[in-house]
Amino acid sequence: MSTLVHTPSARPPARHRPHLSGMAWLTWRQHRAAYRVAIVATLSAGAWMLYQGLRWRDFLRDAPPFYNERYSHEYESWYEPAQLYTGLALYILPLLLGVFLGAPLLAADRDKGTAKLVVTQSVSRVRWMATRLAVTALVVVVCTGVLSAAFTWWWQPHGLEVEWYRPERFATTGPMPVALALAMTLLGALIGFAIGRTLPAMAITLGAGVAVLYVSTRFRGLLGVRRTISGPFPDPAVRAPEHSAHIDHFFTTTSGRQVSPGQCSTNPLDSCLADRGVVHSSVKYFDLAQRDILQWTGAAFWTAVALIAGALTVWWAARRSL
Amino acid sequence: MNDTWAIEAHGLGKRYRRGWALRDCSFRIPAGRICGLVGPNGAGKSTLLNLAARLRRPTAGSLRLFGTSISDPEAILRMAFLPQDKPLFKRFTVEETLRLGRELNPGWDQTVAERIVGAGNIPLHARVGTLSGGQRTRVAFALAFGKRPNLLVLDEPMADLDPLARHETAATLMAETADSGTTVVMSSHLLGELADMCDYLVLLCDGRIRLAGDVDELLPAHRLITGTGAHLEPHTVVESRTTGRQTTALIRPEGAIAPSWAVAEPCLEDVLLAYLRAPAAPVLMTDVARVPEPAVAA
Numbered sequence: 001m002s003t004l005v006h007t008p009s010a011r012p013p014a015r016h017r018p019h020l021s022g023m024a025w026l027t028w029r030q031h032r033a034a035y036r037v038a039i040v041a042t043l044s045a046g047a048w049m050l051y052q053g054l055r056w057r058d059f060l061r062d063a064p065p066f067y068n069e070r071y072s073h074e075y076e077s078w079y080e081p082a083q084l085y086t087g088l089a090l091y092i093l094p095l096l097l098g099v100f101l102g103a104p105l106l107a108a109d110r111d112k113g114t115a116k117l118v119v120t121q122s123v124s125r126v127r128w129m130a131t132r133l134a135v136t137a138l139v140v141v142v143c144t145g146v147l148s149a150a151f152t153w154w155w156q157p158h159g160l161e162v163e164w165y166r167p168e169r170f171a172t173t174g175p176m177p178v179a180l181a182l183a184m185t186l187l188g189a190l191i192g193f194a195i196g197r198t199l200p201a202m203a204i205t206l207g208a209g210v211a212v213l214y215v216s217t218r219f220r221g222l223l224g225v226r227r228t229i230s231g232p233f234p235d236p237a238v239r240a241p242e243h244s245a246h247i248d249h250f251f252t253t254t255s256g257r258q259v260s261p262g263q264c265s266t267n268p269l270d271s272c273l274a275d276r277g278v279v280h281s282s283v284k285y286f287d288l289a290q291r292d293i294l295q296w297t298g299a300a301f302w303t304a305v306a307l308i309a310g311a312l313t314v315w316w317a318a319r320r321s322l
Numbered sequence: 323m324n325d326t327w328a329i330e331a332h333g334l335g336k337r338y339r340r341g342w343a344l345r346d347c348s349f350r351i352p353a354g355r356i357c358g359l360v361g362p363n364g365a366g367k368s369t370l371l372n373l374a375a376r377l378r379r380p381t382a383g384s385l386r387l388f389g390t391s392i393s394d395p396e397a398i399l400r401m402a403f404l405p406q407d408k409p410l411f412k413r414f415t416v417e418e419t420l421r422l423g424r425e426l427n428p429g430w431d432q433t434v435a436e437r438i439v440g441a442g443n444i445p446l447h448a449r450v451g452t453l454s455g456g457q458r459t460r461v462a463f464a465l466a467f468g469k470r471p472n473l474l475v476l477d478e479p480m481a482d483l484d485p486l487a488r489h490e491t492a493a494t495l496m497a498e499t500a501d502s503g504t505t506v507v508m509s510s511h512l513l514g515e516l517a518d519m520c521d522y523l524v525l526l527c528d529g530r531i532r533l534a535g536d537v538d539e540l541l542p543a544h545r546l547i548t549g550t551g552a553h554l555e556p557h558t559v560v561e562s563r564t565t566g567r568q569t570t571a572l573i574r575p576e577g578a579i580a581p582s583w584a585v586a587e588p589c590l591e592d593v594l595l596a597y598l599r600a601p602a603a604p605v606l607m608t609d610v611a612r613v614p615e616p617a618v619a620a
Contacts, residue, residue: 022425029418030411113409120375120403121426121469124395321378 023123023131030109031132034101035139042143046150052082053154060157083159090151090172094181095209097140102188103198103205105136106313110196115322129317133189133310137182144181148173164291165245167217174292175299180216182306184209190309193316212305216298221246223297224290230282234270240285247285253277325388328353328473328505329374332613333383335529336369342529343369347383348613349534351507351522353472356499358516359509360594361526367509368406370526371477374507375403387473399429402471406478408462412451416444416461423468435468438494456487460494467498474499476508480515488512492519517590524611525594527601535608537590543606544593545575547583560593561600572596574606 020028028035056079063071109115119125152160152173163169171180188205195201226246231238233251240247251259251273264272286294327350334347344366351357361367372378373385376392390397410419416439424430439446442460444453450461459479466474479495480488492515499506507524510516516523523540525533533540544560548570554562557579562571572588579585588596597603 025425026422029414029422112412113405113407114411116375116377116403116405117409117411117465118422118426119377120398120401121423122399122428123426319379321372 023127024135026118027132027135031105031136034104035136038097038101038139038143042146046146049086049147049150049154053150053156056154056159057157079159083155084168086151086154087168087172090147090177091168091213093144093147093177094184095206095213097144097181098184098188098205098209098212099202101136101140102185103192103201105132105185105189105192107192107196107198107201110193110322111198119322125318126314129314133186133313136185136189137306137310140181140185141178144178148175148177161243161288163245164243164288165220165286167220170220170291170295170298171213171216174295176216176295176302179299179302179306180212183302183309184212186306186309186313187212190313193313212302216302220294220298221286223294223301224286226284226286227290228282228284230280233273233278233281235281238281238283240283241287243288244285247283250282250284251278252280252282254279325353325472327351327386328355328388329507330386330389330613331370331383332385334370334373334380334385335382336366336373336378337381342381344373344380344526344529347526347529347531349524349531349607349611350613351505351524352610353388353505354503355505355522355536356496356520357505357507357522357524358520359507359524359526360511360513360516360598361509361532362598365526366529367526368477369529371403371475371507371509374401374473374475375405377403377405400471401473401475402466402469404462404466404474404476404479406481408459408479410450410458410462410465412449414450415447416450416453417446419450419461419465420446420468423465427469429470431468431470434470434498435464438464438467438498441494442490454487456483456490459483459487459491463491463494463498467502467504470502471504473505473507476506478509478511480510480512488515495519513591513594516594520590523590523594525597527597531605531607532597532601532603533593533606534611535606536610539608539610540606541588541590541593543574544588544596545573545579546586546588546592547571547573547579548586549583553580558604560603561596574604 059071059074059079106115109118118128160169160173164173171177184205187208188201191205191208192198192201195204226248229238229240249261251261253259254277257277259273259276259278261269261273264276329349329351331347331349334344335342336344347370359367359370369378373380373392374387376395376398380392385392387397388400390400411422414422420432420435420439423435424432439461442457444457444460450458453461476495480491483491495506496519498504508520521537523533523535523537524531548568550567550569554571554573556576557573558576560572560574562569564570572592573579
């Protein structure tokens with residue numbers, strides 16, 4: 001038997017909770033209010049989406065295969081807006097995490113001088129910064145991962161494939177919200193560390209976050225190569241499959257000249273195009289099967305942005321004056 | 323590891339955008355001393371202490387703590403630093419603040435830390451933000467001493483304290499360092515308190531060393547003379563003032579002092595004030611404080 005030596009100190013009673021030590025303990029203690037809000041909000045929203053997902057499954061099972069006013073009304077008055085607004089909330093979630101978790105994370109520490117307190121203990125600056133970013137990144141990944149999974153699961157039976165390319169759907173399902181949130185949080189942390197004052201850091205992070213959302217939305221078409229289907233004109237088979245997105249039509253004449261559909265304002269389109277000598281048409285599109293590739297490619301890009309921001313922060317923390 | 327010299331600076335300099343804050347400083351402080359760092363505002367005291375705490379990096383020269391260069395992260399292990407504003411996490415309890423020290427320092431001494439906090443009757447569950455200035459200083463001291471440093475660097479530790487808390491803080495500092503043999507370097511404007519506590523001095527003016535060495539050597543090197551004579555030669559004059567026909571001067575005697583002068587032994591405060599008033603006074607460093615020139619020029 002080993003003997004326990006009791007010091008006369010007043011130690012806290014042993015509690016049954018995960019035991020953190022060293023820098024991880026300090027990180028959790030220092031930012032526990034923000035982490036707790038994130039975790040409680042995730043659990044509440046996740047549970048709510050789980051419940052809604054069950055309701056949605058019941059609704060689909062009970063709905064008659066033909067038009068029914070009651071079901072149609074319920075869909076339009078509840079499920080449709082619920083999907084839209086939950087999607088929008090998840091769309092701006094990375095922005096919120098960047099502004100309210102990322103930006104104050106390091107700014108407050110420089111603002112109040114507590115950075116000096118910690119780096120003059122025995123822990124290295126690299127460990128100091130890397131631990132804080134890692135714990136924060138873990139919280140962000142777990143929270144957004146749970147929310148993305150819950151949202152995806154909710155609409156799994158029906159609804160997700162419809163207009164999957166729309167900004168607030170593309171960025172709120174699969175790995176996208178996780179990567180975007182990680183990028184915005186670590187960019188916010190870098191901005192906060194650079195500026196050292198909380199409110200200006202939050203304002204600039206808001207601007208940077210909007211830019212990230214804009215870029216991720218505006219350029220999502222570059223994340224993959226669109227498929228093409230071609231054939232003689234007119235041929236009804238030359239069209240994108242169901243649930244395709246980012247569709248463009250191209251028309252060519254016998255001489256190889258391109259005719260854009262915009263040049264034909266008269267109706268019907270087909271006869272107008274035929275009048276202009278169009279003999280060949282092709283369609284470019286992303287089909288539903290490409291959704292995963294696009295999302296994972298986008299997520300990889302934003303994760304890389306996050307890692308670069310994080311590495312830069314750690315590198316700088318090891319060198320700069322505090 | 324070199325345990326003779328707590329601090330060795332060689333050609334140390336730090337330049338900010340607005341100019342040099344510290345320039346060409348070469349001096350050393352032996353281990354075990356209580357060293358006062360004196361100088362007017364903007365003299366470079368905080369800059370020097372921040373360099374020692376690795377919060378800033380020198381522009382020129384080198385600085386060693388117990389033989390370890392401050393470019394080496396290991397240098398921080400043997401020192402503790404108390405910045406001027408004594409930053410602590412305001413939402414932490416006193417107990418959590420001590421836990422911070424325990425979690426981040428392998429050589430942590432909880433007994434020492436709790437003794438210092440306990441001597442001030444500060445409840446361990448109190449939030450740091452609710453404590454008075456004196457109590458907060460005490461907690462900051464507990465954190466610094468709990469690290470068991472060989473070198474404790476304090477930037478104006480008494481500046482914002484009332485006289486009672488100041489007295490108490492000084493007593494804690496003296497008691498804890500007497501027990502542990504810790505070397506202390508503290509900047510201060512309170513010359514009286516420095517005189518009571520310090521046995522070593524470094525005086526900075528305009529980023530340069532003006533005076534450095536043991537108090538026991540520095541004081542006897544000076545005389546305070548009063549008289550009507552005009553002949554101060556061949557002595558080195560630190561500062562002289564003439565009121566009417568009466569001249570008062572602080573000198574470093576070079577040979578016998580003419581009998582026409584009334585001679586007095588200055589106290590530390592006299593010497594410090596004279597040097598502070600006369601920034602152009604000739605530099606005085608005792609042999610202990612002088613860094614030997616390196617054998618090979620860099």
